[in-house]
Amino acid sequence: MHSRQQHKPLDFLRGSIDKVILIKVKKNRLFRAKLKGYDEHLNLFLEEATQIFEYQDDDGNIREENENLGRIVIRGDNIVFLNLAQ
DSSP states (O other), X not given: OOSSOOOOHHHXXXXXTTSEEXXXXXXXXXXXXXXXXXXXXXXXXXXXXXXXXXXXOTTSOEEEEEEEEEEEEEOGGGEEEEEEOO
16 A cells, blocks of 8 residues: 555646746657646647757767747657656
8 A cells, every 4th residue: 555646647747837847759859948738638838948959069078058949839749758857
């Protein structure tokens, strides 16, 4: 018997409204954005979204560049994972 309630994806999303999350989608694309809402298909409605590009520089260090996208929607069937941003 578990004393802790199990968390479902919708519970996580409900608790993440107005928080910054990281979203990885198919084709290895990564986004950071503020979650404003979602629907029954787990489509995410995001604000202040940026796409994150990681690359290795000439010295072998991992670097990050961002492209500001503003307000976007990510379809739920494209999401590989999401998590709260650090």
